[in-house]
Amino acid sequence: MFNLTTFRELVIAALWTGLLAGLLLTAVQQIQVIPTLLQAEVYEDAVTVANAANSHDHQDWQPENGWERTFYTALANISLGVGFALLIGAIMCLRGRPSHWRMSLLWGLAGYLTFFVSPSLGLPPEVPGTEAAKLADRQSWWLITVLDTGLGLSLLAFAKTKTYKFFGAVLLVSPHLIGAPQPEVPGSAAPAELAQTFISAAFFANAVFWLAIGGLMGQFYKKDS
C-alpha cells in the first residue's frame, strides 16, 4: 500500500488551491475576458443567423447568460485549478516540497509558460466565431507543445550537462518551428481589435491564475505544514 497521509495532504492542498485560484480567476475574467467574449458572441450570433451551418449546436443544453453561466464558468475554472494544482503537487512530492510560498511561485510561472504561453504563441486564445483548423489537429498540436515545453523547461532548469540543456532548448522551440495548424481561410466574425483585446486579457488572467496556483500550493503544501 502507498503512503495515504502524503496523498491526502497533497489532495487537500490541491483542492484549496484550485478552489481559491479558480474563484480568483473567475473574478479577474469579469474585468475583460468575459465582456470581450460576450461582445464577440453578438457578432458570432449575427453570422449564425445568416448562415445556419455553424459549428455551434444550439439544440443542446447551455447555461443561461448571467449568474448561471458565471457559476458554470467558475466550476470549470475551479476544476482546471484543482487539476493543475494536483500536477504541480505531484512534481513537488517527487522533487521536494517547497519551504516557502515565494519559492513555489516559480512552479506557477513554469506552469503558465508550459500550459498557456507556449501553446498560445501558436494558437492564441480565440473569441467565439473565429475560423480555425480542425479541432483534433489543434488539440494534438496543443498537447505536443505542452509536453515539449514542460520537458524542455525541466531539462533547461535541472539537467546537469550542456548537451541535455541544449536538447531542452530544442524541445522548447521545435513546436513553433513546425508551426500550429492554421485554418484554410482565416477569418473571424468579430473585429480584429476585439480578438486582440481578448488575447491580452487572457494572457493577464492566466498569469494571475498560475501565480495564484503556485503561491497557494506553496502555502498549503509546504514542508511540515
Place this chain on the structure above:
Amino acid sequence: MSSTPVLLNNTQIHTEVLKDKILPAMLAGMLGLALLYTAGFAEAAQVHNAAHDGRHSAGFPCH
C-alpha cells in the same frame, strides 16, 4: 543509552520512496489529468457548453 540506528538496505529504501513519493505523486497526477481532460477537452455537448468560457479563457482548443 543511544538508540539503535535503523539500517535500511537498498530494496527497503526503494520501497519507501515508491510508497512515500512515487505512488502518491502518480495517483495525484492521474487525478489531475482526469480533471483537466473533463474540464478542458471532453467532447460531450453539455460539458463543452458548461465549460465553454473557461476553455476559451485558458486557451484550450475549443470547437
